[in-house]
Amino acid sequence: MLPLLPLANAAERAGHTVGLLSGRGAAAIVPSMEVFEVGPTIYEAIAETGRRLGGDQDGTKPGPGAVELFGAVRLDGVVDEAVEAARRFAPDLVVHDTVDTMGPLIAAVLGVPLAEHRITGPMPEELLQAIADRARAEHSARGVARPAPIAVVDPYPDALLTEAERDDTPGRLPLRPEPHSTSDAGRPLPEPDGPVAAVTLGTSVQNAAAMGSLVRSIASSGVSVLATVEPGALDVDDSVRHMVHEVGFVPLARLLPGVDVVVSAGGSGTLLAALALGKPQVIRPFIADQPWNARRAADRGVAVEIEDPASAGAAVRQVIDDPSYSQRAEAIAKELVDLDDADRVLKVILDRL
Template sequence: MRIVVAAAPGMGHLLPAVPVAWAAVSAGHQVLVATTGPSLDMAQRLGFAAVDVSDDGEAYAAYRRLAAREMETRPDGHDLSSAWRRFADPGEDTDRPDDLLLHLVACTVDRTARVIRDWGGDLVLYTTFLCGGQLAASRAGVPSVRVGIGLPHPDFPGLHPERPAPSAAVLDVCPPSLRPEGAGRNGWPLRFVPCNGGGVLPGWLQRRAVRPRVCVTWGSVLDQHGMGPTLDAVLAALEPTGAEVVLATGSATGTDGPLPANVRRVGWVPLSALLPGCAALIHHGGSGTTFTACAQGVPQLVIPQVADQPLNAQAVSDAGIGVAIPRTRPGVREVRDALERVLDDPAVHRACERVRLEIASMPQPGDLVPRLAGLAPAADRPPAPAASPVPRPAEATPAP
C-alpha cells in the first residue's frame, strides 16, 4: 500500500500522523509526505521521503498570516465552561468560508492531488482540513483517513465550497476522561504516541533534577506573535518558587534584561524527552503539547490563546489534570496561584496518572495498520506474504 501523508505547513499538523506513518513503514508499506514549510523540513528530519506542494513559499506565508490574524484578534479571555460546545456547534459561521483559509488550501490542494495520482497513492492520511488533504484525496479518487490531533474535532464541510468525499475512517486519540460531553464516538481508538521531532539533549537534562523542574513552552508558532507579556508574568511567578525553569519558547524571551537565574533556555528539545523529568508544564494549550503532557502524566497549567487551545484548556480543567487560566494575558499573582495548585494538589497528580494509564491502554498505531490497508482499493493492495515453511530439524550425523 502507498500512503500519502498530507499536512499543513505548521509542524503541529504533521507530527500527530507520524507514529501511524512509522507503523505503516514498519509493516512494509510505503509513505510519502506531501507538505511545505516547517512541516517539510520536519518530515525530512524524521526520515520520510517528502514532496514540496507549495515551493513558492506562499502556503507557509498564508499560514503565518492566518496565525498572526488570530493572535491580533484574540479576546482578553475565554469562557472555559463552554469552549467545546461553541466550537462544535458554531452555527452560521461554518457557512461563510474564510478567504485566507481558502487561499491556504488553494496553495496546496492541486499539487497534493497531483502527487497522489502521479505517485500512485492508495490512501491519504491527513490531520486537519487546513491544508486540503481530504479535498486532495477526493479529487484524486482515493480514500482519506483523518488522524486525530487531540480532542475529537468535528469536520466543518462549510470551510470550503467544494464538498470532499467523506473520510473513510477517523483515528481518535482522545481517551474517555478527556472526551467532551456530546462528542461523537465514531472513530477508531488510537493511542496518542508523542512525536515532537528530534533534538540534542544537553547534559544537565540527562540527569535527574535536584529542584522541581517546570517547562514553559508556547509551541512552534505563538512565541513569534506577541506572547512576551504573558511570558514575563510566568517567569515572575516562577522566580520565587526555587524551581528549575526550562524555557522552550524559541528565540523571543519577552524580557528586556537577562533571564532570571533559575531559568535555562533550550533550543528545539522534544517534549517527549523533556517532560518525564518535569513537575509541571506551562503552555498555550496546543493539541500536541496538551496530549504529550497527558501521555507522560505531567500536570499542566494552560493559558489558551486562539484556535483549539481553549478547548484543550477546558478539557484539562474538567479532567482535573491541571489548571486553566481564562485570561489570555494573566497577571503574576494569577499565574502563581494556579501554579501552586498544579504543583501541590495530590488530586491533580492522581488524575494525571489515571489519564496516562487510559492513553497507554488504547490500541497502538501498529494495531490499526491492517485496518488501514483494508481501506485501499483491492487491486492496489500488495499480496499477503506467503508463510515460510517451518524447517525440519536436521538429522543427527552418526558418530564415526
Template sequence: MRAAVEAGHAVALATSAGVQDAVGPELASEVEFLAAGAMPMEFSEDAARRTGADPFHPGPELIGEIFGGSRVDLGGADTISLGREWAPDLIVTETFDAIGPMVAADLGIPWHQVGIGPATPAVITEIERAAASRYRNAGLNPVEPRSYIDPCPPQMQDPEWSSRVPVLPLRTQAHRRPHDMAFELPAFADPAKPTVLVTLGTIFSDPDVLDTTVGAMAGHEVNVIATVGSSLRNPAAGDDGSRPSRRPDGVEVHYVPFVPLGQLLDRADLVVGAGGSGTVLGALAHGFPMVLWPQGADQPINAARAAAAGAAITVDSGDEIFLALRRVLGEDTFRDRAQAVAAENDARPSPADVVKEITQ
C-alpha cells in the same frame, strides 16, 4: 508514517516545500517528500486579507477560510497533480486539511482523517463549507473518510461529540524524533525540587507572555525549563534582541531552543503552558498535571477539556498562574487525574495497530 514504513508500506508526505528542512529530521529515510502548496503564514494572511479578520485569533469562520479556502486555492491543484503521479492507494490526513480529501476524491481512493486533539465540529463544518466551492470548481464530489483516527483519551474528548464515521482510537504520545539528538541541559543546583516545564509552543511564543509566565514561578520551590519557541531568538545565548529574559529570584531557570517535547517531559514533573494540543496530549501521556493560559487557536478548547478531566487548571491571565501553580503543586488530585488519563492512553491501540486496521 513510521509505523507504515515499519509495516512495509510505501509512504509519502505531501505538504509545503518550505517545511522540508524542519520535518526532514522527523521522517524515516524511506518517506518521500512531495512538495506542494503555500506555507501556513502565506495562506493564513491570504484568508485574513479576504475576510479582514485577525489570523492569530481566528474564530471558526476564519479557520474555515484559512484551511478550506486559501490553503486549497494556493496548493490544491499542485497536490492533486502530485497525487496522480505518485498514485497512492490510501490517504491519511489531519482534521484541518481539506486538500487530502480532494486528492482522494480525484483518485477514487479511500481516506482516513486523524485528529490532533479534542474534536472541533464547529471548525470542521466551516472548513468543509469553504472547501465545498473548491470541490465544485474542480469537478469533484467529496466523500466521507473511512474512519476518524482519534488520539484523544476519552477524558479529554467532548462527551457531547459524536463522529459521523467509525472512530479508531490511537495511543497519543509526546513528539519524539526517530533518533533523538542529545539534549544537553545543565544540572539544577537542587534537583530535589519539582521541575516545571514552561512552554508556549511554537507559534504563540510572545516574549512578554513568556516573561510573565516564568515570573509567576517566583516564590515557589521549583526548577524551571522554559522553551523559547520558534518565533523567538534564544535568550540563553543573550540574543533576544531587546532585554534579558526573566529569571525570578530564588528560582533556577534554564531556557532552551526547540527540543522535541518528549525529551523535555523526560526532565519535568509538571507543565505550565498555553494549551496547544501537542503539549496537552503529550503531558497527559506522561501523567503530568498542568496550568494552562490559552493564547489563541484551539488552545482554549484543549485547556477547557484538560480542566474538565481534572488534570489541569485553566487561567485567564498571568496574574492567576502563581496561585494555580500552588494548587497543582500542593493537591494530589490533579496528578492523580493526569495519571488516570495516562493509564487509559497506555491501553489504547498503537500506531502500528491503526496502520494494520486501515490498510486491511
C-alpha cells in the same frame, strides 16, 4: 502536523513509503521524512486570511476566519500543484487531518481511499461543515465529490470528554496519544534540584512577551523552568536567572519525563503528550482549539487554566502542592495505556483498504 507523525512513523516501521504534504516550512519540522511543500506557510496563510476578512478574523480562532483559512486560502492557486505532487508520489492511501481540505481533494482526484486523522477534541459540526462547503468549489471544478473516509483515527481520549461529547462514529479508531519524538538524542537537558516546570507554547503560538512573563512568574515562585526557547532569548532578573534553563526546541518525549508540571498554550500535541506521561498542567490558551482544551483539562482536574501569564507561578505552585492534580493525570495515563498504539491502528486501516 505533529499529531499525525505517530501514524506516519508506524507506516515507515511497517515498511511503507510515507510522504507528507503541507505548506512551505514543513520540511524543517520533520527533516527525517519526505515532505512536499506546496502553498504558503501557515503564517503567510494566516496573514492572507486577515487581509481578506479584516479584524481578528485571521483563522486563528474558530469562526469565519477558520472557514476562509482552511476552506479557501490553503487551496487557492496551489491545488493543481499539490495534486501533481501527489500523483507522482502515487499513494495507496491519503490521510488528512480534520480541518485539512487538501487531502480529501487529492484523494478524490486520484481515486484513492481516504482516512481522517483528528488532531483535537470534538469541534462544532457547523464549523467543519462550513469549511467543507467553502472548499466545494475546488471539487466541483474538477468534477469530483469529497469522499467518505474509510477510518477516523482519534487520539483525543474519552477521559477528557463529557458523556455527551463521546463519539461512536462508525469507523472511529481510538489511538493512544504519544509525545513527539525523534531519533536525534540532542544535547543533554539540565536536571535542576527541586520542582521543575516545562514551559512551551508549542509550534503554533509565537508570543515572546507571554513566554517571558510565564517563565519569570514560575521562576519567582521557586520552581525551576525548562523553557523551549533558544539560549539568550529570555529577559529574566539576575535573582532568578539560575532557575531558568533555555533549552531550545526539544521533542516532548525528551522534555517532559523529568518535569513535575507542564505549562503550555494548550495545543493538543502538548496537552495529550503530558497526559500520556501522567503530568499535571497549567494552561494559558491563545488560539484555535486551545481554549476548549484548557477547559476540558481543567474540568477533569488535571490542569489549572489561567488568563494572565504573570499568574503562572501561583498556578504552578497550586498544581505541585495539591497532589490531586498529579493523581488524576496519572489515572488518565493508565487508561491511555489500554488504547491501541499507532502500529495496531495502522494495521486496522490497511485491512480496510
